[in-house]
Each structure stands twice: as C-alpha cells, then as structure tokens.
Amino acid sequence: MLLTVKMKLHPTEDQHQKLLRTMERFNEACNYVSEFAWRNRIFNKVELQKNLYYDIRGTFNLSSQMVVRLVGKVSESYLADRSCYHEFKPHGAVIYDQRILTIKTLDTCSILTLEGREMVSMSYGRYQPLDLKRVKGQADLALIKNQFYLLIVVDVPEEPQIEPEEIIGVDLGIANIATTSTGETFSGQKCTESRKRYTRIKADLQSVGTWDAKKHLKKLSGKERRFKNDTNHCISKQIVAEAKGTHSGIALEDLTGIRDRTPGYKALAAAIGKWAFYEIAMYIRYKAHMAGIPVYLVDPHYTSQQCSHCGYTSRENRKTQSDFFCIKCGHTDNADINAAKNIASRADVNQPIALRPEPKRSGRWKGKPTALAVGS
Ligand SMILES: [Zn+2]
Structure with missing residues (x-):
C-alpha cells in the first residue's frame, strides 16, 4: 500500500531562505511553461520539454532535473483540466526525485536548492517505523504555514487478509472514544480539554445553524489536533492489535452520508459527535488494512437503541x-458495549465487504496513489 508520509524539515534560517527562493523560482518557471502550453495548446510533457528545455535552463538557471520535474508538474496539471489557463502560486509544491533529493537517514536529507545541495535536518511522526528502502521515487517539498515539509511516498507492505473467526464491533463516541463489543473501553483521559472545546464548537454551530465537518476540524488548533491525532493513533492501534490477536474482523458504523439522512438539530448534534471521531475510524481502517484485518461498515441506525x-x-x-x-x-x-455488540452482529449478517483505507482524504494529494498523511 502506498502512503504519503509527511516529514517536517528543520532548516536553518539560511537554508529556509534558500528553499524559499528555490520554490519561488520553480513556480515562476511553471508559469512560464504554463503560458507557453496554454498559448500553443501543447500539454504533452515530452513536447513541452522539447520546446522549452534550454529556454528554461537559461532563463531560470534551474538544474536539468528540476526542469524535467516542473514541466511534468505543468503537464500533469493540464491533463486534469484543459479548460482554462493554469497559474501556479509562488509557494506551490516543488517536485523532487532521487536525483535532486537524497534521504539517507530518517533525520537528514540532502536537497537541491538554487545554490547547490543542502543537508537539512528533519523529523516525522513516530506512529510507524519507516523503511527507507521503500521510499518511492518522488517527493513534494511543500510550504505550509511558513513551515517546510517533505511529502514522500512510501510503499508499506501489507499482510495477507485473514479469514476472521469473530467480529469485533467498535462503537465510537464522545464520552468514550471507542468501545468494543468485547468490553474494552478507550476514554482517552487527557481528552477532557478537547471535549470542552467540542461542546463550545457545538454551541457555536448551533447558533450559526450550519455545519461542515471539514470546517469543524479546521477550527481545532494545531496543538489540540496533534493531541487528538496522538490519542486516535494510540487507540486504533490497540483495537487492531486485539483484532489480530483474536483472529477477528472489525465492524464500524458507516458514517458516510449520515448528514444527509439525519436532518434536524438533535440529529445534527449526534452527527457532530460521530464526525468528531471520523479520524479514528480512518486510522482503524488503514491500520487494519496493513495488518490484513478485514473491516466491515454497517448501518448506523438505532445501534444505541437496539437490544443486542x-x-x-x-x-x-x-x-x-x-x-x-x-x-x-x-x-x-x-x-x-450494547451498541458495539449490535455493530458486530450487523457485520455478521451483512454481506462482508473488505475495505481499502480512505482513498481521498484531501484534494491536495491528487494524483498520488493512496494518499494518507501520517505524522506531523
Ligand atoms: Zn431485549
């Protein structure tokens, strides 16, 4: 399975400026290519390169490999949409490959800038071991809130899927983040602060009268998000470990589209509670997938009112x-626990559907195979 791993770069001030200049020059050149492509209706990578290679090299003083990459970026962008001219923002991602970026250890990379290669220190979320041999060719250098990141694609081995003997139902909620049909409860003790905030956000949303899960997540500050992220990784890991240890599949409520089906504020409040833990559902799905544990999504209606x-x-x-x-x-x-048991039994009854992890988490990683940003 291909995953996108987000590495945080820790450049010195001098290196930061060098990366920034490289990024701006790269995107300037992208716009140059884009104008040519749009004017002449030439979108093919090879054709563009044939026409512009020496021109770009001379005008922008970029390395040959960077020219290849930027022409590729523009061409790919037009492949997706040829109906209008594409303008590239000054701080759009720079595409790197093994010739201009070397990752030898997990804490340093050698990255090409306009002024030659720089050894830049970096770090990444500790949630999973990363095998450098499995780093795939390309990486994006991205600037997010004035912080540089490398988004690298890693091929993570999957285990063959098991034939489950049992099903563990998992009920996600607010009071308890996750409860399993086997009686395990995960509360995430330190989540109290976050919960208080959820309550406030709920009140805000109530007064506004509209609600959007994405906006809701965006409202949480970076620190809270990291904490919640941490907790969710930890809980999902334990649930998948239990499933693996007991040769079980995992059943979750299918929360996609719950918004459309449940109008009215009361239902909305319930949906917000569910959506707040959308992330943990996603982690369970992808960790289960890696471990060869099938995941079943079941009808979420009345799981809390039905007698198991x-x-x-x-x-x-x-x-x-x-x-x-x-x-x-x-x-x-x-x-x-009653709800979790219902979720488990619904998976037993329903035709099992093995799931791949969430394929598109954000529009930003378009074009990447299965993209899921891990770590911080
Ligand atoms: Zn009963």
Missing part, C-alpha cells in the same frame, strides 16, 4: 447516557 440480546428497538431502552435496559427482555448492559 433480543433485537427489540426503542428509545425507551436507553434510560441514561451510560445504561442500557431492554424494556422487552430485561437485558442490561453498558450502553456503549
């Missing part, structure tokens, strides 16, 4: 947030 023992569904069954009591058969359970 007799199947009777009623709002009355849910007396409090934490307790489940079936008014038909008398079954009692922790409410989240």
Whole structure:
C-alpha cells in the first residue's frame, strides 16, 4: 500500500531562505511553461520539454532535473483540466526525485536548492517505523504555514487478509472514544480539554445553524489536533492489535452520508459527535488494512437503541447516557458495549465487504496513489 508520509524539515534560517527562493523560482518557471502550453495548446510533457528545455535552463538557471520535474508538474496539471489557463502560486509544491533529493537517514536529507545541495535536518511522526528502502521515487517539498515539509511516498507492505473467526464491533463516541463489543473501553483521559472545546464548537454551530465537518476540524488548533491525532493513533492501534490477536474482523458504523439522512438539530448534534471521531475510524481502517484485518461498515441506525440480546428497538431502552435496559427482555448492559455488540452482529449478517483505507482524504494529494498523511 502506498502512503504519503509527511516529514517536517528543520532548516536553518539560511537554508529556509534558500528553499524559499528555490520554490519561488520553480513556480515562476511553471508559469512560464504554463503560458507557453496554454498559448500553443501543447500539454504533452515530452513536447513541452522539447520546446522549452534550454529556454528554461537559461532563463531560470534551474538544474536539468528540476526542469524535467516542473514541466511534468505543468503537464500533469493540464491533463486534469484543459479548460482554462493554469497559474501556479509562488509557494506551490516543488517536485523532487532521487536525483535532486537524497534521504539517507530518517533525520537528514540532502536537497537541491538554487545554490547547490543542502543537508537539512528533519523529523516525522513516530506512529510507524519507516523503511527507507521503500521510499518511492518522488517527493513534494511543500510550504505550509511558513513551515517546510517533505511529502514522500512510501510503499508499506501489507499482510495477507485473514479469514476472521469473530467480529469485533467498535462503537465510537464522545464520552468514550471507542468501545468494543468485547468490553474494552478507550476514554482517552487527557481528552477532557478537547471535549470542552467540542461542546463550545457545538454551541457555536448551533447558533450559526450550519455545519461542515471539514470546517469543524479546521477550527481545532494545531496543538489540540496533534493531541487528538496522538490519542486516535494510540487507540486504533490497540483495537487492531486485539483484532489480530483474536483472529477477528472489525465492524464500524458507516458514517458516510449520515448528514444527509439525519436532518434536524438533535440529529445534527449526534452527527457532530460521530464526525468528531471520523479520524479514528480512518486510522482503524488503514491500520487494519496493513495488518490484513478485514473491516466491515454497517448501518448506523438505532445501534444505541437496539437490544443486542433480543433485537427489540426503542428509545425507551436507553434510560441514561451510560445504561442500557431492554424494556422487552430485561437485558442490561453498558450502553456503549450494547451498541458495539449490535455493530458486530450487523457485520455478521451483512454481506462482508473488505475495505481499502480512505482513498481521498484531501484534494491536495491528487494524483498520488493512496494518499494518507501520517505524522506531523
Ligand atoms: Zn431485549
């Protein structure tokens, strides 16, 4: 499976300026190529290179490999859309390959700038070991909030998918971030602060009356996001480890489209709760995929109101947030565990569908195979 790994660069001030100048020159040249391409209706990489190679080399004083890459960037951009002229922003990504970027260790890279190669130190999220032999050809140098990152594509080996003997249902929520049908509860103790913020955000959203999951996530500050990210990685890892240890598949609620199906504020509030943990669902899916654990998405309706023992569904069954009591058969359970059991049994009933991890997390990584930014 191909993943995009985000490495944070730690250039000195001098190196930062060098990278910045390189980036600006690269994109300036992109615009030069773009104008030519648009004017002459030539979008083919080879044709553009034939026409412009020496011109760009002379005008922009860029290395030969950078010229190849930037022509490729412009050509790819027009392949996606030929209906209008494409302008490249001064701080758009620079495309690197092995000839102009060398990653020998996980904490340093040798990267070409206008003024020659620079050894720049770097770091990446500690969530998974990274095998440098598996780094694929290209990497993007990106500037995000005045911070340079390398987005490198890594081929991570997948394990063959198991034939599950059991299904572990996972209920995602706010009070407990994740609860499994086997009775494990993951609360993420340090999440209290984040939860307070969610409540505030919810109130804000309520007053505005509109809601968008992406905007919601954007509202969280970097620090909170990193913390939540950390917690979600940690919890998803434990759930997948349990599934692997017990030869089980994993069942999750299918939350895609829940917004469309549940109008009204009350349902909206519930949906926000679910969406807040969209990220953990994504991590579970991709970690499971890597470990060869099948993941099943099930119908999310009434999982919290249905009795996991007799199947009777009623709002009355849910007396409090934490307790489940079936008014038909008398079954009692922790409410989240009851929901998780329902999720597990729905996966048993439904036709199993093995899932690939979320294919498109953000429009930015367009064109990359299976892109998922890992780490920070
Ligand atoms: Zn019952």
